[in-house]
Amino acid sequence: MDFKSIIRDIPNFPQQGIIFRDITPLLAHPHGLTSIIQGFQTKFVELNIGEVDAVIGIESRGFILGAALAMSLGASFVPVRKPKKLPSAVYRVEYSLEYGTDTLEIHQDALAKGERVVIIDDVIATGGTAAATAKLVQQTGAELLAYGFLIELDFLNGRKALPEVPIVSLVNY
Numbered sequence: 001m002d003f004k005s006i007i008r009d010i011p012n013f014p015q016q017g018i019i020f021r022d023i024t025p026l027l028a029h030p031h032g033l034t035s036i037i038q039g040f041q042t043k044f045v046e047l048n049i050g051e052v053d054a055v056i057g058i059e060s061r062g063f064i065l066g067a068a069l070a071m072s073l074g075a076s077f078v079p080v081r082k083p084k085k086l087p088s089a090v091y092r093v094e095y096s097l098e099y100g101t102d103t104l105e106i107h108q109d110a111l112a113k114g115e116r117v118v119i120i121d122d123v124i125a126t127g128g129t130a131a132a133t134a135k136l137v138q139q140t141g142a143e144l145l146a147y148g149f150l151i152e153l154d155f156l157n158g159r160k161a162l163p164e165v166p167i168v169s170l171v172n173y
């Protein structure tokens with residue numbers, strides 16, 4: 001499937017100068033989500049990352065892709081959320097976005113030490129969100145195997161902000 005031809009470009013959203021890559025038309029396509037998940041799985045197999053115990057999905061668009069991948073792999077799904085959403089004890093990290101700053105949290109008991117995990121999100125821009133999520137995973141003691149992004153904005157060099165694990169992206173701009 002030609003993802004790029006289905007993803008919609010919205011200029012000047014949510015701020016002047018940003019081209020927002022809108023994945024809703026791809027999610028609306030009857031085979032869109034299946035093709036994305038197949039894309040992740042094929043690339044993870046090629047990279048030989050091995051058995052995945054848990055998929056970490058980053059709020060909110062990462063929940064859609066992460067939950068679908070977890071189902072397909074027969075793995076756990078663990079949400080990383082914006083602040084004050086998770087009800088039990090959390091680890092917390094602050095990070096920068098392409099536009100603004102934010103905080104992310106994970107439940108302290110969400111992952112066991114040594115659990116083998118991948119982090120999934122729709123977009124890597126500056127890499128701040130994904131790097132913050134790796135810090136949260138590190139605090140739990142789980143093992144980060146790889147990242148999966150539907151979209152990578154190459155010109156922002158986000159992958160330079162990430163730890164040295166394989167990075168899969170399905171569409172590049």
Ligand SMILES: O=P(O)(O)OC[C@H]1O[C@H](OP(=O)(O)OP(=O)(O)O)[C@H](O)[C@@H]1O
Binds near residue numbers: 061122124129130158
């Ligand atoms: O690489 P970065 O510069 O950190 O940017 C990437 C993040 O920005 C977007 O999230 P947003 O905060 O807009 O949240 P949403 O998924 O809830 O719309 C996107 O879904 C990624 O999570």
Ligand SMILES: Nc1ncnc2[nH]cnc12
Binds near residue numbers: 123
């Ligand atoms: N340009 C962009 N399009 C969609 N999501 C984003 N998240 C950060 N930058 C983005």
